[in-house]
Amino acid sequence: MADSPVPRRRLSDSEGFLAWVLLLPSVIYIVALVAIPFFLAIAFSLSDVTTGDPSFDWAGFANFEAVLADSVFWRSLWNTFLFTAISMALIVVLGKILANVLVADFRGKWLVRFFVLLPWTTPVALGAISWLWLLDSIYSPIDWALRQLGLLGTPNAWLGAETNLFWLGEPGLAMGSVIAVHVWRLTPLAAVIMMAGLVAIPRDIEEAARVDGAGYWRRMFEVTVPLVLPVAAVAALFGAILTFTDMAVVAVLTRGGPTHATEVLASWAFTKGIGGGDIGQGAAIALFLFPLLLAAAIAILRSVRRLEVL
Amino acid sequence: MADIAVRERSLGITEATRRSYHRRYVLGRVGLYVLAVLFAFISAGPFVWSLITAFKLNADLYNVENNPFLFNEPLTASHLVFLFRDTPFLAFTWNTLWVGALVVLITLVLGLPAAYSLARLDRPWAGWFGVMIFMVYLVPPTLLFLSLSRMVVAFGLQDSTWSLVLVYPTITIPVSIWLLMGFLRAIPKDIEEQAMVDGYSRLGAFVRAALPLAFPGIVAVVVFAFTLTASEFIYALAFVSPSEEKVVSTGVPTELIRGDVYFWQSLQAASVVVALPIAFVFNLFLDRFIAGFTMGAVKG
Numbered sequence: 001m002a003d004s005p006v007p008r009r010r011l012s013d014s015e016g017f018l019a020w021v022l023l024l025p026s027v028i029y030i031v032a033l034v035a036i037p038f039f040l041a042i043a044f045s046l047s048d049v050t051t052g053d054p055s056f057d058w059a060g061f062a063n064f065e066a067v068l069a070d071s072v073f074w075r076s077l078w079n080t081f082l083f084t085a086i087s088m089a090l091i092v093v094l095g096k097i098l099a100n101v102l103v104a105d106f107r108g109k110w111l112v113r114f115f116v117l118l119p120w121t122t123p124v125a126l127g128a129i130s131w132l133w134l135l136d137s138i139y140s141p142i143d144w145a146l147r148q149l150g151l152l153g154t155p156n157a158w159l160g161a162e163t164n165l166f167w168l169g170e171p172g173l174a175m176g177s178v179i180a181v182h183v184w185r186l187t188p189l190a191a192v193i194m195m196a197g198l199v200a201i202p203r204d205i206e207e208a209a210r211v212d213g214a215g216y217w218r219r220m221f222e223v224t225v226p227l228v229l230p231v232a233a234v235a236a237l238f239g240a241i242l243t244f245t246d247m248a249v250v251a252v253l254t255r256g257g258p259t260h261a262t263e264v265l266a267s268w269a270f271t272k273g274i275g276g277g278d279i280g281q282g283a284a285i286a287l288f289l290f291p292l293l294l295a296a297a298i299a300i301l302r303s304v305r306r307l308e309v310l
Numbered sequence: 311m312a313d314i315a316v317r318e319r320s321l322g323i324t325e326a327t328r329r330s331y332h333r334r335y336v337l338g339r340v341g342l343y344v345l346a347v348l349f350a351f352i353s354a355g356p357f358v359w360s361l362i363t364a365f366k367l368n369a370d371l372y373n374v375e376n377n378p379f380l381f382n383e384p385l386t387a388s389h390l391v392f393l394f395r396d397t398p399f400l401a402f403t404w405n406t407l408w409v410g411a412l413v414v415l416i417t418l419v420l421g422l423p424a425a426y427s428l429a430r431l432d433r434p435w436a437g438w439f440g441v442m443i444f445m446v447y448l449v450p451p452t453l454l455f456l457s458l459s460r461m462v463v464a465f466g467l468q469d470s471t472w473s474l475v476l477v478y479p480t481i482t483i484p485v486s487i488w489l490l491m492g493f494l495r496a497i498p499k500d501i502e503e504q505a506m507v508d509g510y511s512r513l514g515a516f517v518r519a520a521l522p523l524a525f526p527g528i529v530a531v532v533v534f535a536f537t538l539t540a541s542e543f544i545y546a547l548a549f550v551s552p553s554e555e556k557v558v559s560t561g562v563p564t565e566l567i568r569g570d571v572y573f574w575q576s577l578q579a580a581s582v583v584v585a586l587p588i589a590f591v592f593n594l595f596l597d598r599f600i601a602g603f604t605m606g607a608v609k610g
Contacts, residue, residue: 021423030446037461041453110593115351121537122581123540123584126563126580133577134356241450251543283457289453
């Protein structure tokens with residue numbers, strides 16, 4: 001070391017050493033509070049741990065058997081898929097339209113951006129509270145407007161003779177309401193991700209295609225769509241994961257009701273694990289989310305790769 | 311201008327095509343404004359409804375005959391006063407603020423060095439490591455809250471707001487590292503090299519030369535991390551049950567609804583009071599987030 005050509009060689013100059021030292025605290029934090037709880041969740045799902053009796057006893061697949069035998073579980077599994085699929089499709093289409101609006105220049109853009117961001121930046125539970133009142137069973141202003149239009153509340157009205165639609169009380173309407181709230185709150189996020197993608201796409205590519213004489217449809221399918229697709233995929237998967245794993249909307253709006261019509265895996269795991277105190281069963285239910293999340297994560301990874309290739 | 315005229319002539323653009331372009335342009339503008347107003351209306355609609363509700367008298371609110379969009383009786387601020395004086399709303403707000411501040415601090419202390427390591431120290435594994443860290447953001451609280459709740463009990467933090475300070479950085483660190491990587495990559499390498507020529511160590515160049523330049527990006531990450539923390543619901547609901555220890559996102563929906571009694575005006579006031587400032591600050595930094603997300607994805 002003494003005859004090294006570099007006069008001072010301290011640890012704080014070694015890039016290889018620094019790279020690890022700077023990274024390590026974050027890695028330790030994440031391993032301790034994400035990786036360990038994850039494996040703990042798997043262990044719990046194979047045990048009989050409850051909040052009353054936290055001692056760990058091996059229970060094999062008893063929790064999974066109990067969960068699979070419960071019709072509410074199947075209902076919530078189906079709902080989780082249904083809500084995610086429908087919301088994802090709507091979020092991507094609306095997010096793309098919104099992104100196109102927000103990258104354009106127009107008067108009052110700042111205000112429009114502010115309004116549009118509201119659903120996403122507001123804590124989910126509070127946004128859901130606004131919706132809870134908007135969809136109230138008696139005082140919903142939507143019902144009031146429909147009554148004024150004569151569509152509701154008169155004997156021959158198109159939407160029925162009752163004075164209210166009971167948005168959160170009818171299974172079909174309640175499911176629609178939950179989906180609507182998800183779409184409402186996640187469309188801005190999808191739009192922001194797509195804006196980032198639109199900004200990243202080099203402008204000249206489309207111009208070059210135009211100069212080379214490519215028509216509108218040709219540009220659309222051979223230039224714009226392939227360029228936008230990876231970004232749209234990222235936005236779609238973000239929307240999907242956030243819908244897939246969310247329980248706040250259901251917890252505030254319907255509490256899973258009416259009679260489990262809007263129950264999702266997340267809310268059912270919470271009801272069983274925290275509400276009912278059966279941690280083993282709750283963990284087993286939550287674990288059903290994992291294979292699908294893994295698939296979604298791999299899909300995002302591939303989309304990001306394609307973005308980087310650009 | 312002359313350049314454009316020459317090009318137009320060479321492309322054979324006539325008065326007729328120009329007029330049809332103009333018509334298409336006007337239609338496009340009208341469509342743009344209609345869409346912008348529509349999106350703004352649907353997004354803000356529920357909050358406008360909350361705002362109207364917050365100032366209504368009970369007699370006005372609970373009368374099915376009244377037009378719900380108008381004030382049929384005089385306005386009242388009594389429900390707003392009730393919210394601030396007779397409910398723990400201020401305690402919730404205070405908890406959200408200090409939890410958010412501490413979580414942001416932990417996030418920066420851990421995330422900044424990690425982001426710098428991945429963005430600048432040229433390790434061959436930096437690329438996939440960065441993606442792995444980002445993937446952690448996609449492991450949802452839904453999957454972890456049950457085992458974390460047992461761990462929180464083991465640490466003796468159950469029913470304490472401190473449990474959230476401990477757990478929330480797992481949400482904010484991964485996404486912040488990703489954003490910070492983007493901002494750090496945007497800083498020219500020469501500046502650090504110059505700092506090292508001037509006698510700073512490799513570490514010193516990061517702290518003294520790169521960090522100050524990354525400041526705008528860091529502010530954006532602070533806002534983003536705080537917003538994530540304020541929105542979190544599942545952990546807050548699972549770990550903390552005494553009302554004085556709750557944060558806004560769980561306190562408002564659980565404490566302002568007592569059984570079947572909904573304090574509607576106060577609830578809606580709380581929703582608006584929280585929503586407006588966050589969206590306002592976020593809007594100031596939106597362009598920076600977009601820049602950060604894009605730069606994080608571009609290889610440095």
